[in-house]
Amino acid sequence: MELGALDRDRGNAIVAAADEVLAGLTGRYSDQFPVDIFQAGAGTSSNMNINEVLANRGLELMGRSRGDYDFLSPNDHVNMAQSTNDTFPTASCIAVIFAADRLLDVLSSLSNAFQEKEREFSRVSKSGRTHLMDAVPVTLGDEFGAYAAALSRASHRIQERRNDLLELPLGGTATGTGANTNPGYRELAILKLSELCNLPLRKADNSFETLQSRAQLSAFSGALKEVAIELIRIANDLRLLNAGPTTGISEIGLPSVQPGSSMMPGKYNPVMAECLDMIGFQIIGNDTAVTLAAQAGQLELNVMTPVITSNILESIDLLTSYLPIFQKRCVEGIQAHEERCKAYLEFNPILATFLTPKIGYLKAAEIANESLDRRLPVKDIAIVKGILSKEEADKLLKTEKLLKKN
Ligand SMILES: O=C(O)C[C@H](O)C(=O)O
Numbered sequence: 001m002e003l004g005a006l007d008r009d010r011g012n013a014i015v016a017a018a019d020e021v022l023a024g025l026t027g028r029y030s031d032q033f034p035v036d037i038f039q040a041g042a043g044t045s046s047n048m049n050i051n052e053v054l055a056n057r058g059l060e061l062m063g064r065s066r067g068d069y070d071f072l073s074p075n076d077h078v079n080m081a082q083s084t085n086d087t088f089p090t091a092s093c094i095a096v097i098f099a100a101d102r103l104l105d106v107l108s109s110l111s112n113a114f115q116e117k118e119r120e121f122s123r124v125s126k127s128g129r130t131h132l133m134d135a136v137p138v139t140l141g142d143e144f145g146a147y148a149a150a151l152s153r154a155s156h157r158i159q160e161r162r163n164d165l166l167e168l169p170l171g172g173t174a175t176g177t178g179a180n181t182n183p184g185y186r187e188l189a190i191l192k193l194s195e196l197c198n199l200p201l202r203k204a205d206n207s208f209e210t211l212q213s214r215a216q217l218s219a220f221s222g223a224l225k226e227v228a229i230e231l232i233r234i235a236n237d238l239r240l241l242n243a244g245p246t247t248g249i250s251e252i253g254l255p256s257v258q259p260g261s262s263m264m265p266g267k268y269n270p271v272m273a274e275c276l277d278m279i280g281f282q283i284i285g286n287d288t289a290v291t292l293a294a295q296a297g298q299l300e301l302n303v304m305t306p307v308i309t310s311n312i313l314e315s316i317d318l319l320t321s322y323l324p325i326f327q328k329r330c331v332e333g334i335q336a337h338e339e340r341c342k343a344y345l346e347f348n349p350i351l352a353t354f355l356t357p358k359i360g361y362l363k364a365a366e367i368a369n370e371s372l373d374r375r376l377p378v379k380d381i382a383i384v385k386g387i388l389s390k391e392e393a394d395k396l397l398k399t400e401k402l403l404k405k406n
Contacts, residue, residue: 003182009062010077017057021050029053037310041303043088051078081181081189083174085211085301092309093165094197096220099316100162104155106323107227111151113331118145125403126251126341127348134350137402140251140336143241147234154227161220166200168193172207175300214302217312218294224315225287232280235273238330242270251341255333272330279318286311347371351378354396359387 001011021029032053039045051074056066058078064071072078122141127134170193171186173179178186186203194201204210244250260269290311293304345351352368355378359367367387371378379397382388388396395401 002188003185005182006077006080010058010072013058013061013072014054014078016061017054020057021053037306039306042084042301043306044084046306047079047084047088048074051075054078081173081185085174086169086172086207089210089214089305090168090170090193092217092305093168094193094199095309096217096312096316097162097165097199099313099320100158100220102320103316104158104162106320107151107155107158110323110327110331111148111155113327114144114148114151117141117331117334118148121336124336124338124341125345125399127344127350134348136350136353137345137348139403140341143237147237150230150234151227154223154230157223157226158220161216161223164216165220167202167204167210167216169204169207169210171203172211176208176211178207208300211301212297212299214294214297214305214308217305217308218290221287221290221308221312221315224312224319225284227319228280228283228287228315232277235276235280238273238334239270251337251344253335253337254330257329272326276322276326279322282318283315286315346377347375349378351397351402354401355382355388358392358396363387
């Protein structure tokens with residue numbers, strides 16, 4: 001309208017219809033969009049679906065009958081200066097940006113919850129484990145602080161990939177040339193969209209590339225996969241540390257949220273972490289579909305955008321709906337089993353590592369082996385064998401030394 005390509009009567013009717021449809025998407029207009037995600041490539045079916053709904057409602061608003069397309073056409077008027085090929089990926093990028101912003105809030109809150117646990121458990125010393133075998137000590141707080149840091153790093157990647165989506169193909173029409181647009185259309189359309197969305201959107205540096213390639217969306221999906229990998233890893237650590245109560249590591253207790261077994265009474269399983277694992281697997285699966293779809297671009301266009309967008313939005317939805325529950329019903333209620341941590345640490349043969357500066361690796365290894373065989377602490381063996389005086393052993397094995405951080 002502003003560029004004089006569309007008369008104001010028709011233009012205003014389309015705008016009014018669009019506002020109505022937007023407001024009634026989950027109500028009055030919810031049955032007007034029957035097209036499935038698995039549809040024609042590019043999203044042409046969805047694009048024509050909205051074009052037809054807007055044309056028909058616009059016609060009604062102008063006192064005309066539905067279907068009077070000679071007067072207001074879904075293709076000539078509603079889709080004026082547009083192609084599915086530039087509008088659909090534009091809409092996809094914006095949908096993902098808004099969803100990403102909700103996800104970033106949720107991730108930051110979960111990371112803070114782990115940080116809170118880092119503070120709470122900062123004085124709980126315990127055996128480290130590498131290769132799942134006893135190793136030099138850490139604090140339980142160190143472990144939880146690392147989970148917070150991992151989530152914060154993964155969120156940072158989401159933020160970066162989200163910002164890449166601000167560059168839009170809009171105005172490129174079918175192949176990137178901008179065929180059938182008036183001069184100035186691309187800039188103006190992106191400006192209007194920026195104002196409506198309150199986002200610093202910008203036109204593509206190379207509009208051919210943004211039609212051919214879905215690299216930005218697949219990179220975003222990759223960042224979601226990174227979040228999923230970290231969440232799965234953390235969930236599995238929590239399951240391992242909670243394992244027991246009598247035959248596992250049991251250094252922490254996860255809150256009991258439901259009877260774990262239909263058959264075995266009194267059994268509580270790490271159900272919240274198990275659920276998080278399954279969500280993580282689904283996200284990795286979604287990313288695999290996105291990867292396949294992204295590599296399927298051919299010549300001027302990647303036509304696989306519907307499945308790319310729907311998979312990314314599903315992954316974000318899974319995370320934004322579940323992570324707050326996981327935070328509240330699992331992370332915030334985690335208890336440290338301090339006595340268990342202490343007991344494991346006291347008999348950890350690998351504490352002999354701290355004697356090596358004084359007695360060397362081989363002698364320390366003998367002490368470690370003997371500690372294991374005789375089920376006595378390393379310190380006691382070193383003293384009994386006369387290798388170290390009590391004072392020397394106390395000095396080498398004092399807590400601050402064991403937990404030294406650079
Ligand atoms: O629907 C369109 O605007 C274009 C379609 O995706 C095509 O390139 O054939």
